[in-house]
Amino acid sequence: MHLLIPAAGSGKRMGSDRNKLLLPLHGRPILAWTLLSAAAADQITWIGIISQPVDQPAFQVLLQDLSLSKPVVLVDGGSTRQESVERGLQALPADAHHVLIHDGARCLATPDLLNRCATSLLSDGAALIAAIPVKDTIKVVNAEGWIDHTPDRSQLWAAQTPQGFTVAQLKACHERARIQGWEVTDDAALLERCQLPVKIVPGEETNLKVTTPSDLAIAAWILQTRFQE
Ligand code: C5P
Numbered sequence: 001m002h003l004l005i006p007a008a009g010s011g012k013r014m015g016s017d018r019n020k021l022l023l024p025l026h027g028r029p030i031l032a033w034t035l036l037s038a039a040a041a042d043q044i045t046w047i048g049i050i051s052q053p054v055d056q057p058a059f060q061v062l063l064q065d066l067s068l069s070k071p072v073v074l075v076d077g078g079s080t081r082q083e084s085v086e087r088g089l090q091a092l093p094a095d096a097h098h099v100l101i102h103d104g105a106r107c108l109a110t111p112d113l114l115n116r117c118a119t120s121l122l123s124d125g126a127a128l129i130a131a132i133p134v135k136d137t138i139k140v141v142n143a144e145g146w147i148d149h150t151p152d153r154s155q156l157w158a159a160q161t162p163q164g165f166t167v168a169q170l171k172a173c174h175e176r177a178r179i180q181g182w183e184v185t186d187d188a189a190l191l192e193r194c195q196l197p198v199k200i201v202p203g204e205e206t207n208l209k210v211t212t213p214s215d216l217a218i219a220a221w222i223l224q225t226r227f228q229e
């Protein structure tokens with residue numbers, strides 16, 4: 001199974017002037033934890049890290065430190081996550097028929113979750129995303145700050161990554177999005193726009209996306225707890 005890791009973002013919401021994935025977390029850069037999990041997932045055989053050219057020297061140093069036994073390729077990213085993934089898809093080897101997309105910022109996803117997504121994708125070929133039921137009541141709010149409505153919570157799931165697809169289908173959806181000018185924040189949304197089915201694989205509560213300084217503190221605590229077990 002080929003894995004693409006979008007890692008070409010910035011540190012804006014983290015309040016950092018560099019790529020947040022290079023910030024230290026429990027003794028290693030954030031991205032190192034994502035890579036260690038991918039390395040430990042035996043279903044993953046190839047890793048593409050989508051990155052900004054400016055970050056690539058630091059990513060190379062990180063890769064030297066980790067010395068992973070799987071092939072790892074650095075791919076130039078774009079100005080949005082969507083564009084970065086599209087570039088990653090173009091860089092996949094010709095023999096890649098299925099792909100998992102997993103955000104570098106979701107550094108706490110376990111090898112088990114990556115393996116479960118890969119196995120599910122290979123067994124029936126259906127597009128999938130890891131997700132968990134939402135715990136909060138969600139409000140839809142208008143531009144003036146007033147509640148528009150409250151969706152039925154029993155139908156709401158929080159999307160995570162990994163998200164898995166056949167390469168041909170995801171490439172076709174990205175191409176259509178570019179032509180139509182669709183802008184989305186995850187890959188499943190492109191399949192939804194194309195009216196293609198996407199199934200849910202149970203995600204993990206600890207699979208948070210490290211976005212703000214408080215996420216970093218929570219992630220550090222989770223890793224510390226895992227190491228004590
Ligand atoms: O900014 P956010 O955390 O939502 O980004 C999700 C993931 O997409 C991150 O791992 C980030 O590095 C990646 N990304 C990217 N290219 C961009 C913007 C974000 O690969 N232009």
